[in-house]
Amino acid sequence: MGYETSTDPAPPPQGSHPERFGAPTGAHARAQLLAFAPLFFQAARCARDLGLLSALERAGGAGLTPDEAAQAAGISRYAAHVLLEACASLELAQLEEGRYRLLDTGRLVLHDPMVRVNFDFTHDVCYRAGFRLRESLEQGRPAGLRELGPWPTVYEGLTHLPEAAKQSWFAFDHFYSDRIFHLALGEIVARSAASLLDVGCNTGRWSALASRTMTVTGVDHEAQLRLAGEHVAAHGCPSRFTAAPLDLLDHSKPFPEGFDAVWMSQLLDCFSEADIERLLARAKSALTPNGRVYVVETFWDRQRSAPPRIALHGTSLYFTCVANGESRMYQSDDVLVCARAAGLEVELDRPLGPWHTLLVLRGDRSPSRPASPS
């Protein structure tokens, strides 16, 4: 029963300071952190947003008692106690001789932009929906989305989300896309593309950038394309931009045709593998003979360390219970298999910045129509 039969290798805390605790490592500690994870998440967020982590940071190595921390952050003594104790269990802070000092994980929660954008996204977009993860998995639809609005998938609702959810959704989306735009554009320009089809053009940030060097046709929901058009007008070359409303999931509708480049950045992870294959086939049909499909994804097997891989696995669960109930952050092979099945072959497969992969795909050499006898 319980700890009596523990397999936890962590020894009890030793040493002369009864209030200095060993780090909560080991299987048992991980299991208990997980068992209370939603409450600990909220405590960490409150410690960040109520100024407690900042107060600890200002105190430096001297640290703060709970009473001092309460005064420094302007929160109740009670709030300081429960939050500091949670921070100690989470290793955001260290407790020694009655004083709490900020640790590296606490500094990351306070300052790291990726950690912050993920925290806000989880709270504002995913938290309440997460209660219905099981329902979502069993039904194959985003059962948690009802906490945000009455849409079948999040994409219909993006422009109508509650304000905090909208802000955190777009902050999250842009954080992972904007930084690779210039790197990717270089590859497209190097292949002398003069026309580009932006599939899922979202808020139009990529279309605006690309329209400065080539003609761009944006494909997305109509409401989204209106926003995109405004963004291109403000930040790009609107005379080179055309909006082409289209339901990406209606595979009977071909994409507009005759493009040197078809752009699909962080788009395919919004679709099931069956849909990915058909989207890639429609993309292939939209190409000029010398055209390429440019796919940008954050594949979890291509990450060079655990932290971004963890973030991608967490993001998959957002797709399950909020977005569409059937897509996820993929491994590279998942998408490469779909590309081959769609008649595309890989011309280039390279990292793009710290987390992204660019796939440049061309129509394969094998004839797609009956070959003439040689």
Added chain:
Amino acid sequence: MGYETSTDPAPPPQGSHPERFGAPTGAHARAQLLAFAPLFFQAARCARDLGLLSALERAGGAGLTPDEAAQAAGISRYAAHVLLEACASLELAQLEEGRYRLLDTGRLVLHDPMVRVNFDFTHDVCYRAGFRLRESLEQGRPAGLRELGPWPTVYEGLTHLPEAAKQSWFAFDHFYSDRIFHLALGEIVARSAASLLDVGCNTGRWSALASRTMTVTGVDHEAQLRLAGEHVAAHGCPSRFTAAPLDLLDHSKPFPEGFDAVWMSQLLDCFSEADIERLLARAKSALTPNGRVYVVETFWDRQRSAPPRIALHGTSLYFTCVANGESRMYQSDDVLVCARAAGLEVELDRPLGPWHTLLVLRGDRSPSRPASPS
């Protein structure tokens, strides 16, 4: 920005197996696990309840591919993918060469009764309320409780909770109390107590046990005392049990008097420190001259390893957003200070089982009324 300025000491994964990943240790990994913690919590719960962890356990060292796991657990291929990937990030399972194998933390999530009771309590009682932790801290009231019902504190609502919440609440409560009952009773019997006041007698499990060897008066909300009376009738000696309805927070109302033992087990953590001092003073007034107050608590500073301390810090957050907004799992000194202030001194301070501490308190020797001149 982000990982480029990372302080994470974890090296990138090495070795000949590109699909074998290093353990997600280090500050950055902890921060990302925390940023998605509510979703990961739900994924772990689904992996447990949908039979995925059991399927991995049955597969043993051979492990399972996502397709095999989906078939073995009877879930969709999609569900198997997102849950297995979350399990890998959580170190519930290990991914190597495309196969997932259960790790110790996964075995604990599946089988450890304490981990299970905490998981269910967090999901059924605390999850939705946790969204309002900040509001609770700022207002000093359990702002999340509205997700369960319209009561000012959880105690008025205990008998009316939604069924899943009620089951998980009582399973949690009983898990941490039942196991120490016989140990504590030994200390009371050793002091020849013939009458006991059970303060906060809850479902009557302790009253039933104690009534077999002494007379018992139960103090609690009226609705709770009805349940307790039924339990004593079924499992104890109802002729030795008296119900005394009382609002514990109305400090103008003294407790019934003349008891050899006043029993307060896992009661004081339901109150603020100011209230604890007054409750202990009322307890002292209820004693015969030779009587003792018996306090049982799970003090977080008295735990011998990190896992139960983590669980106690998590439980404090339940008090914040669900129970009453002002109490928490205390350090031993917090309660000892209150006891001294209430005019009680410590006769015995001993561990009781793996997590509990028993304090036996007597009226102090210093006269509580004006002493006659010597």
